[in-house]
Amino acid sequence: MPVATPVDGTVQDFTKRTHRLLIDGAWVEPAEGGTFVTRNPATEEELSSVALAGSGDVDRAVAAARRAFDDDHGWRTISGAERSKIVWRIGELIEQHADELALLESLDNGKPVDLARTIDMVFAGDLFRYMAGWSTKLEGDTIALSSFPRPGQAHAYTVREPVGVVAQIIPWNFPLLMASWKVAPALACGCTVILKPAEQTPLTALRMAELIQEAGVPDGVFNILTGEGETGAALVAHPLVDKVAFTGSTEVGKSIVRAAAGNLKRVTLELGGKSASVVYDDADLETAIPNAANAVFANIGECCTAASRLYIQRSIYDEVVAGVSEVARTIKIGVGTDPESEMGPLISSEQLERVSGFIEAGRSDGAELVTGGSRIGDTGYFIEPTVFTKTSPEMSIEREEIFGPVVSAIPFDSFEEVVERANDTHYGLAAGVFTHDLKRAHQTASLLRAGTVWINTYNHNDPALPFGGYKQSGWGREMGHEVLDAYLQTKAVCAVL
Ligand code: ADP
Numbered sequence: 142m143p144v145a146t147p148v149d150g151t152v153q154d155f156t157k158r159t160h161r162l163l164i165d166g167a168w169v170e171p172a173e174g175g176t177f178v179t180r181n182p183a184t185e186e187e188l189s190s191v192a193l194a195g196s197g198d199v200d201r202a203v204a205a206a207r208r209a210f211d212d213d214h215g216w217r218t219i220s221g222a223e224r225s226k227i228v229w230r231i232g233e234l235i236e237q238h239a240d241e242l243a244l245l246e247s248l249d250n251g252k253p254v255d256l257a258r259t260i261d262m263v264f265a266g267d268l269f270r271y272m273a274g275w276s277t278k279l280e281g282d283t284i285a286l287s288s289f290p291r292p293g294q295a296h297a298y299t300v301r302e303p304v305g306v307v308a309q310i311i312p313w314n315f316p317l318l319m320a321s322w323k324v325a326p327a328l329a330c331g332c333t334v335i336l337k338p339a340e341q342t343p344l345t346a347l348r349m350a351e352l353i354q355e356a357g358v359p360d361g362v363f364n365i366l367t368g369e370g371e372t373g374a375a376l377v378a379h380p381l382v383d384k385v386a387f388t389g390s391t392e393v394g395k396s397i398v399r400a401a402a403g404n405l406k407r408v409t410l411e412l413g414g415k416s417a418s419v420v421y422d423d424a425d426l427e428t429a430i431p432n433a434a435n436a437v438f439a440n441i442g443e444c445c446t447a448a449s450r451l452y453i454q455r456s457i458y459d460e461v462v463a464g465v466s467e468v469a470r471t472i473k474i475g476v477g478t479d480p481e482s483e484m485g486p487l488i489s490s491e492q493l494e495r496v497s498g499f500i501e502a503g504r505s506d507g508a509e510l511v512t513g514g515s516r517i518g519d520t521g522y523f524i525e526p527t528v529f530t531k532t533s534p535e536m537s538i539e540r541e542e543i544f545g546p547v548v549s550a551i552p553f554d555s556f557e558e559v560v561e562r563a564n565d566t567h568y569g570l571a572a573g574v575f576t577h578d579l580k581r582a583h584q585t586a587s588l589l590r591a592g593t594v595w596i597n598t599y600n601h602n603d604p605a606l607p608f609g610g611y612k613q614s615g616w617g618r619e620m621g622h623e624v625l626d627a628y629l630q631t632k633a634v635c636a637v638l
Contacts, residue, residue, distance in 0.1 A: 148244065148248065148478065149240075149241065149244055151241055152241055152244045152245050152248070155241075155245065155344070155348060156188050156189045156245070156248065156344065157189070158189070159176075159190060159192075160189060160190065160191040160192055160343070160344075160347050160367065161192050162192050162194055162198055162202070162364075162365065162366055162367065163347075163350045163354075163363070163364055163365040164198065164201050164202045164205050164364050164366075165201070165202075165205035165208075165209075165360050165361045165364070166205075166354070166359070166360025166361060167360075169201075170192065171192040171193055171194050171195060171198050172195055172197035172198050172201070173193075173195040173197065173198075175192070175193035175195060176190045176191060176192060176193055177190075177191055177193050177340060177367075177368075177369065178190055178191070179191060179249055179340075179341065179342065179343060179344065180489075181248050181249070181251070182250070182251035182485070182486045182487065182488050182489060182521060182522050183251050183476040183477055183478075183485060183486050183521040183522075183523075184476070184520065184521060185490075185520060185521060185522075188248055188249060188344070189249075189343075189344060191340075191343050191344075191347075191367045192367050192368075193367070193368050193369065193372070194337075194366035194367060194368040194372045195368075195372070195375075196375045198366055198368075198372075199335075199366065199372065199375040199376055199379060200379075202335045202364040202366050203306060203308075203335060203376070203379050203381045203382055204381070205360070205361035205364055206306045206307075206333040206334065206335050206361055206362070206364055207306050207333075207381050208361055209333045209359060209360065209361030209362045210303075210305055210306050210332070210333040215333075216328075216331055216332075216333055216359060216362045217302070217303045217331040217332075219331070221276040221277040221278075221279065222276070222277055224273075224276040224328065224329060224331065225273045225274065225276035225277050225329070226273070227328070227356050227357050227358055228269055228270075228272055228273035228276060228325060228328050228329050228356075229269065229270055229273035230356035230357065231269045231325070231328075231349075231352060231353055231356045231358075232265075232266045232267070232268070232269030232270040232273065232325075233266070233270075234352040234355060234356055235262060235265050235266040235269065235317075235321070235349065235352060236262075236263075236266040238348070238352065239258055239262035239263070239266065240258065241348070242257075242262050242265075242317060242345050242348060242349075243255075243257035243258035243261070243262050244257075244478065245344050245345050245348060246261060246262075246316060246317055246342075246344075246345045247477035247478050247485070248344070248477070248478065249316065249341075249342045249343075249344040249345065250313060250314070250316055250341075250342045250477070250485075250488065251441075251477050251485035251486040251487070251488060251521075251522070252440060252441075252477050252485050253477045253479075253480075253482040253483060253484065253485055254477055254478050254480065254482075255480055255482075256440075256483075257477075261315055261317055261318045262317065264318055264321070264602070264604075265317050265318050265320075265321035267604055268318075268321045268322065268325050268604045268620070269321060269325045271325075271604035271605065271620075272325035272326045272328075272329040272604070272624075273325075273329060275326070275329050275330070275622065275625060276329045276330075276331075279301045279330065279331075279625065279629065280301065281298055281299035281300045281301050281631065281632075282298065282299050283296075283297070283298045284297040284298060284299065284633070284635075285297075286635070289637075293638060294637070294638060295635065295636060295637045295638055296635075296636045296638060297633065297634065297635040297636070298633075298634050299631050299632065299633050299634070300631070300632045300634065301625075301629045301630075301631060301632075302331075302629060302630055302631075302632055303330045303331035303332045303628060303629060303630075304330075304332055304383050304384045304407055304627075304628055304629060304630050305332060305333070305383030305384065306332070306333050306334075306335070306381060306382050306383050306384075307327050307332045307333070307334050307335070307382070307383065307384045307385070307386060307628065308334075308335050308337065308373075308376040308377065308379070308382045308384070308385045308386070309323040309324065309327065309334060309335070309336045309337065309385075309386045309387075310337045310373045310376065310377075310385065310386070310387045310388070310389065310397075311323060311336070311337070311338055311339060311346075311388050311389075312339050312388050312389045313339035313340075313341040313342040313443075313488050314440060314443040314444060314445075314488070314544075315440070316338060316339065316342040316343075316344075316345050316346060317345035317346065317349060319388055320336060320338065320345070320346045320349055321349075322388075322608075322619050322620060323336070323386050323388075323619070324336060324349075324353075324363065326619075326620075326624045326625065326627070326628055327386070327628050328358065328362070328363065329628075330625060330628035330629050332384070332628050333361065333362045333363070333364075334362065334363050334364065335364045335365075335366055335376060335382070336350075336363070336364070336365045336366070337365075337366050337367075337368060337372055337373050337376060338365070338367060339389075340367070340368065340369045340370075341488050341489055342488070343367045346365060346367075347365065347367070350363065350365045370393070373387075373393075374396075374400065377397050377400040377401055377406075378400050378403060380403060380404045382404075382406060383406060383407065384406055384407040384408070384409075384627075384628070385397055385401055385406050385407075385408050385409075386408075386409045386627065387408070387409070387410050387411070388410075388411040388412075388445075389412070390412065390413060391412040391413040391542075391568075391613055391614075394410040394412045394615070397410065398410070407627070408616060409609075409615070409616055409617030409618075409619075409627045410610075410615040410616045410617065411445065411608075411609060411610065411614075411615045411617075411619060412445070412568075412570075412610060412613065412614050412615045413445060413542040413544075413568055413570070413613075413614060414445045414446055414447065414542060414568045414569075414570030414571060414610065414614050415449060415450065415540065415541065415542050415566045415568045416436075416446055416447060416448040416449065416450070416568070416570055416571045416572055416573070416591065417448060417450040417451075417452055417562075417563035417566075417572050417573070417589075418432075418433050418436045418437075418448040418450075418451050418452070418572065418573035418574075418575065418599060419452045419553075419559050419563060419572070419573065419574050419575065419585060420433055420451070420452065420453045420454065420457065420461055420575045420576075421454050421574075421575060421576035421578065421581060422454040422456045422457050423576055423577045423578055424457075424575035424576050424577065424597075425575075425577060425597075426457065426460065426461065426464065428575070428597060429461070429575035429597070430461060430464035430465055430468065431468060432573070432575065432597070432598060432599050433448070433451055433461065433465055433573070433575065433599070434464075434465045434468035434469065435468075435599060435600065436448035436451075436573050436599035436600065437449050437451065437546065437547070437548040438468070438469065438472060438484065438526050438546045438548075439600055441484050441485060441486070441487060441524075441545065441546050442496075442526075442543065442544060442545040442546035442547060443487065443488060443492075443544055443545070444600065445542075445570055445614075446570055446571040446593070446599075446600060447542075447543070447544070448548075448571070448572070448573055448599060449538075449542075449543055449547060449548050449549065450539060450548075450549055450551060450563070451465065451548050451549065451550045451551065452551050452552075452553050452559050452562065452563060453550060453551070453552055453553070454552075454553060454554070454559075455552045455553065455554055458550070458552045461550070462511060462528065462530060462550045465528060465548065465550065466511045466512040466528045468526075469512050469513055469525070469526035469527070469528055469546075470512050470513075470526075472484050472526055474517060474523055474525075474526075476521070484526070484546070485523075486521045486522040486523045486524075487522040487523070487524055487545060488522065489522060490522060492522065492544065492545070493516065493522040493524060495543075495544070495545070496524055496543060496544070496545030496546075496547065497516065497524070499537060499538055499541070499543045499545065499547060500513075500514050500527055500538075500547060502536070502537045502538060503529050503532065503536060503537075503538040503547075503549075506532075506533075506536045506537070506538070507531065507536075508529040508530070508531050508532045508536060508538060508549070509529065509530045509531040510527070510528075510529060511528040511529065511530055511550075512525070512526070512527065512528050513525035513526050513527030513528060513546070513547075514527050524545065524546065525546075526546040526547075527545075527546060527547045527548070528548055528550060529547070529548065529549050529550065530549075530550050532549040532550075532551060534562070534565060536549075539551070540566070542568070556581065556584070556585070559585075560585060560588045560589065563589055564588075564589065564590050566612075567612055567613045568610070568612060568613055568614045569590045569591045569592060569610055569611025569612035569613070569614045570591060570592055570593070570609075570610045570611075570614035570615070571591050571592065571593040571594070571595070572586075572589045572591040572593070572594045572595070573594070573595045573596075573598070573599040574586060574589075574594060574595070574596050574597075575596075575597055576596075576597075582596045582597075583596075590611045590612060591610075591611055591614075592607075592608065592609045592610045592611050592614065592615075592618070593606075593608060602620070603620070604620055604621075605620070605621050606620060606621055607619070607620055607621035607622075607623040607624070608620050608621075609623075
């Protein structure tokens with residue numbers, strides 16, 4: 142692997158700092174003094190030392206968020222116009238610092254700096270601005286009561302109020318973007334927040350916390366606790382937290398549902414996936430092949446939407462497999478800070494082991510390896526994009542979420558067959574359909590049990606488009622106006638005159 146290009150001084154200074162916890166507007170040492178390190182997944186070198194929040198810190202942060210919410214002059218009481226300005230300003234600050242944030246993300250997560258700059262950072266800034274618009278539009282309804290048929294007998298209306306103190310727990314694949322998906326709507330709705338970034342990638346969230354302070358968010362409204370799974374678990378169990386928003390594995394998602402039962406917290410979950418893309422024989426292959434490849438290889442497959450099952454109509458099967466394999470072979474893999482890199486390393490040695498394990502299982506189950514399959518080098522967690530054929534539905538590579546650049550290419554004959562096979566999973570996050578036949582495109586979209594269906598594209602997300610899972614891929618939606626339901630509750634007011 143090439144050596145990383147030199148890193149900008151501001152970013153280097155940031156990584157060298159001792160990272161503390163943001164509680165009630167102050168950067169504080171963890172009560173128990175614990176720390177953990179983050180590593181650059183391209184070099185395996187230590188990048189930063191970060192505070193490990195314990196249960197005492199969780200208590201402090203929750204108390205601060207509680208006060209900032211409950212106070213008579215708290216965040217929820219600030220006018221929508223004022224909240225909107227502050228949330229908008231966060232978006233602007235992210236945009237102004239996008240180069241620096243992208244470099245930091247690349248060092249911490251491994252992804253190519255150019256992709257972090259043009260995708261993650263742009264989307265994060267846009268998302269804050271989109272959500273800022275909603276702060277002034279959180280309206281209820283007037284309700285015509287069925288029990289009082291004559292006008293003037295009663296007056297009833299609904300008010301939309303923020304849910305309260307929100308714990309937000311996020312993963313390592315799109316660190317700043319996942320933080321933005323969660324923090325922006327919560328602040329826009331008037332909730333107060335405790336954010337727990339993933340232990341592998343806390344750095345951009347920590348930098349974002351400084352920008353949130355700079356934007357003028359009052360003390361205690363936004364708090365950040367870095368730590369491991371235990372920190373997240375303590376937040377989920379805390380009796381003074383009103384809601385948990387979680388993105389991560391389905392297994393941890395289920396444990397969160399159980400742990401939230403104590404005070405019946407509201408819970409939204411964005412969990413795993415085993416998405417399918419479907420290429421029909423009339424598709425424009427010049428578009429379909431790169432999109433189907435990107436659907437699984439984007440972000441080195443570390444996407445909950447990764448389309449790791451690629452269904453191809455039999456008459457074009459060989460051509461599409463050859464095309465996707467060619468993409469796999471020609472992706473430029475390298476250190477994320479090298480501007481030439483198109484794909485970085487996996488996040489960690491654990492993830493490298495996990496993905497390698499799936500590849501090994503595919504081989505020993507009898508699938509045919511068309512390309513890829515091996516680790517690259519012995520430093521950094523690099524792996525080749527991998528294409529399997531001759532897989533079958535009982536093989537783990539066709540059933541389980543891999544979270545790596547590994548795809549099973551599966552032939553199909555009919556519309557009915559592909560819909561049935563694509564739906565044969567307990568996940569339901571996303572799907573892709575490639576065809577020029579309008580009727581078939583929308584019929585397929587209507588029958589696929591997934592929260593998002595892309596037609597002749599893939600992974601096209603937008604702040605206005607709701608995102609979330611069917612089946613075991615999650616509860617609730619992020620983004621769009623639907624996310625407001627996650628952070629607001631409805632009060633009905635009924636007066637008999
Ligand atoms: P992955 O296996 O991909 O790392 P996880 O679901 O384990 O995904 O982690 C996603 C986020 O959830 C991280 O921020 C992690 O620290 C946190 N986490 C892990 N275990 C728990 C738990 N039991 N309760 C709450 N948060 C947790």
